[in-house]
Amino acid sequence: MPLQYINEMLGLPELQLHKIIYMDAHQVHLEASPVTDKQPCPVCHSEQYVKRDGRNKLRKIRHLAVFGRKSYLHVPSLRLACSRCSVGFVWSYEFVGPKQRYSRLFRLQTVEQALGSTAAHSARMQEAPASTVQRMHQEALPAQSERLAQQAWRKAKTTEGLVLGIDDFAIKKGHSYNTGIHNLRGETMLDxxxxxxxxxxxxxxxxxxxxLALNPKAVVMDLAQAYHTWISECFPRALRIADRFHVHGYVTQSVQAVRKSVQSTLVPRAKAILKSHHRLLNPPADFLPEQSKAQLDLLLSFSPLLRKVWE
Structure with missing residues (x-):
């Protein structure tokens, strides 16, 4: 295949191919050089006073696969000098970063594969070191995180009947708590x-x-007073909903508190039965098997107060 068509396949208009250095069943090595003769000075941004000042050894850059083979581009590391600014600099290629051995397109493809699976899987697909792919993945995470965050916020702003979720959590037990803001309809974390x-x-x-620019129809949160005050200030028209998980937790705590106070007044036999089966008071009776329902009814018969609170 003529080199001009290979150049089009590579998608690198800044380069012109000169020859195929080496090719076998697994890889192909191509020699290329910049299309232009000069680059602007990074200080004065002019080409008028720039001249070439020699070259270092060739850079070998891993690029996207060609013909099912790994491709490597051998490009010159050109030294340039600006007589006006008295500075020297090295040719900057758009398709690859400074001092890098993998092209931007290769890195992008590798990171996309890693985001969809794992770095180890992407490394096997690209036949590249797993540590290298992991580093590419880590370097790309901030930009990917920012992109996904912007996407989530745009979706939240345009969602009809937006429902937000506010919840606190600690990354590790005993650590300070953080607050998460979620778009419950879009199933995304906003911040x-x-x-x-x-x-x-x-x-x-x-x-x-x-x-503050969001327009939620409702906000789901626990019963913490700080959250309710904050949401009422930010979104006074939004319906505030206490999530059932926390409500059920508070109800269970109240029932168990009454159980403990009643338990101390019972005869030893009833006290032992109530203590050993106290967890039957937690779930709704509809979710219990028949045998457990009978046991629950026995527990409630020990105290009218306990039955009244449970009901």
């Missing part, structure tokens, strides 16, 4: 802010106008 106290929440709202 994560440190702390869960009211002042920290108000500071976040002041510093993030995109959050």
């Amino acid at each position: 994560l802010l440190p702390g869960r106290k009211l002042e920290a929440l108000r500071t976040y709202a002041r510093q993030h106008p995109d959050f």
Whole structure:
């Protein structure tokens, strides 16, 4: 195949191919050079006073596969000098970063594969070192994270009947708590802010106008007073909903507190039965098998107060 068609397949208009250095069943090595003779000076941004000042050894750059083979581009590392600014610099290629051995297109393809699976799988697909692919993945994460965050915020702003979720969590038990903001309809996390106290929440709202620009129909959260105060200030028209997980937890705690107070007043036999089967008081009766329902009815018969609170 003529080199001009190979050049089109590579998608690198800044280069012109000169020859195929080596090719076998697994890889192909191509020699190329820049199409232009000069580059602007990085200081004065002019080509008028720039001249070539020699070259270093060839750079070998891994690029996208060609004909099912790994491709390597051998390009010159040209030294340039600007007589006006008295500075020297090296030719900057658009298709590859400084001092890198993998082209931008190759890195992009490899990272996309890693995001869809794992770095180890992408390394096997590209026949590249797993440590190299892992490094590419880590370097690309900030940009990918920013892109996905912007996408999530755009979706939240245009969602009809937007429902937000506000919840606190600690990455590790005993650590300080953070607050997560979620788009429950879009099933995406919008942001994560440190702390869960009211002042920290108000500071976040002041510093993030995109959050205040949202128009949620409802906001789901736990029963923490700080969250309810914050949401009522930011979105006074939004319906505030206490999520059932936390409500059920508080109800269960109240029932168990009454159980403990009643338990101490019972005869030893009833006290032992109530203590050993106290977990039957937690789930709704509809979810219990028949045998457990009978056992639950026995527990409730020990105290009218316990039955009244449970019901």
